[in-house]
Amino acid sequence: MKRLDVTHRTTYRYSEPVAFGPHRMMLRPRDSHEMSLVNATLTTSLPAELTWTYDVFGNVICTAQFDGTTDELSIESHLQVERYAPTELSLFVTGADVAYPLAYSPDELTDLGACLTGSGEPFEPELEAWVQAVTARHAGGAAALLAGLCQEIHAGFTYETRFEESTRSPAETFGLRSGACRDFAAFFIGVARRLGFGARFVSGYLFDPSGGDSGLQGAGATHAWAEVFLPGAGWVEFDPTNGLIASDHLIRVAVTREPHQARPIAGSFVGTPGAFIGLWVGVTVESVESAAEAASVPELVAAPAQAATPPTEAVAA
Template sequence: MVDLHIQHRTIYRYRYPVTLGPHRLMLRPRENLDVRLVTSNITLTPGATLSWANDVFGNAVATATFSQPSDTLVIESVAQVVLSAAAYPVFPIAASAISYPFRYSDDEWGDLGLLTVQQYPDDGGLRAWAEGFIARNPTDTLSLLQDLSAGVAQSVTYQVREDEGTQSPSQTLSIAQGSCRDLATVFVEAVRSLGFGARIVSGYLHDPTQILVGSANAGSTHAWGEVYVPGAGWITFDPTNGSMGGANLIPVAVARDIRQAMPVAGSFLGATNAFQGMSVAVSVTAR
C-alpha cells in the first residue's frame, strides 16, 4: 500500500487574449478495489465555473466555463490516492473461462456491447497477428492475454509522440513504433478481434525506480487496457511494459476508445495564429 501525491499541470499560451470556450476535464482519479481517492482538487487560471457529471462509463467529468478573455490558461489538478494493488495478483477466473475460447453469458455479452467490437478498420491482419499467440486449442486464457500484452511490447518500440490523435493498430504494427496510447489501442483491438470485451484506460504511471517504459522521472500520464474475464472481472494489462496488474497504475478514465478519455479538451475563439503552444508537467510521488 502506497500513499501517492499526483500533480498534473497543463498550460496553454496565446499570443494575445482569446475567448475560451468550454473545456472538458478528465483529471479526477477513478476509484476501484485497488485505488482509494483521498482528495482531489482542480484550479484554473483564469477562474472558471466547474460543473461535474459522470459520463456513460462512470468517469468523473468536469466542464469548465470561462467569463473573461485571457492569453494564458493554466489547469492544475492535485490529488492524493492510496494504491494497494498487488505486484503479483492472483485472479479468480471462473471455471467456464479458464480456457480460451470460452463464451460470455448472454447478460455479459449484452452488457459488454461495443466493448467487444473493433473500433478501427481491420482487413484481418490484426486478427491473424493476434491468433499467432494462441498456443493450442483450447489454451489457457490468462496466459494468452499475458502473451499478447508482452507481444505488443516486443513488436512495437515505445516512442514519445507530442502530436494529438492515435495511430490505427495496423499503422502501429507496420511502423513498429508508437506511444503508450498507440500500444494500448493495439492490445485492446487485438483482444477484441479474438472475442474478448476490453476497454482503454487513461491515467498515471507511478515509477519510483524510473525503469518502466513510458515514464518520465517518477511518474507520467499513461494509457493501458483492461480485459473482462468472468469471475475475475476487469484485468489490467499494460502493453507498453508487457505487464499485468495495476501495481504501478492510477486510473482516471475508462472508455471504449482512447479519444473518449482525453485529460483536457476545449476550444478558443480568436485568430488562427493566436495559439502559441502548450506544456504539460506531471509528478507522481510517494508521500
C-alpha cells in the first residue's frame, strides 16, 4: 500500500478584474477496493459556494459559484490517498485469461452500451491492417491481446506535450504516430472497441516514485489512460503512454465514455473579450513517508486563500 499526497493547482490570469460563471470541477476521487480517500480539501482564491453532486458515470462533481471579481483565480485541490497494489491480471475467477473473442452476457452488453461504440466496425485500410497485425502478434486470451496493444502503442508512438484542449481521433494519432496521454488513451479505447471490448476513458494522476528519472510520462500534470471491462476481472486499467497495466502508479479521479467529458475544471468568465491571459496547471504527487503522521479526514471546504504562484508552464494531459 502507498500513501500519497496529491496537489493539483490551477491558476487563471486576466488583464483586468472579471466575474465568473459556474465552474464544474472533477477533482475528488471515489473510494474503491484499490484506493481509499484519506484527506481532501479544495481551496479557491475567490470566495465560492460549492454544490456537490454525481454525474451519470458516478463521478463526484463540485460546482462552484464565485462571489466577486479578480484578475487571478486560483483553485487548489489537495488529496491524500491510500493506493493498493492491484490483483494480477491472470488471477480471474477461473484462474486463467478470458477467452477472446469476448462473450459478454446480455446484461453486460446492455450495461456497457456506449462503451462498445464502434465494436466490430473496421477502420480505414492502413489503420485496420495495423490492428489486424497487432491481433495476430498477440493471439490468445483477451488480457494478452490488450496488454500487447498497450505495449505496442507505448513502444511505437512518441509522447508529446500538447496544450490544446482537443483530443485527436484514433486516425489522427495513428497517422502522426505521436500524441499526448489523452490521445493515446483515446486511440487505445478506439482500437479496443473495434475489437469488441467495452472501454472507457480515465482521468487522474500519475505517481512517479523516482521524481522524473524513471522515464514515466505524464507526471506533473493531469494524466489519462483507459479501462476495459473483462468478464471475471471487471474494469482493468491500461496506460499506453507508459505501458502500465493495472498499476498502483495510477490515481483514478474520474471515468467517462469520451475524453471531452473528463475535464478537471470547466467554467467561464464575464469580462472584456480578450481579457484572458492564460492558464497555468501544476500537479505534484508525493509519497507520505510516515502513515502515522497522516491527518484525519476533514470536510471539503471552499475558503478564501492567497492566490498561489503558478508553475512556469502550463501542462495538460
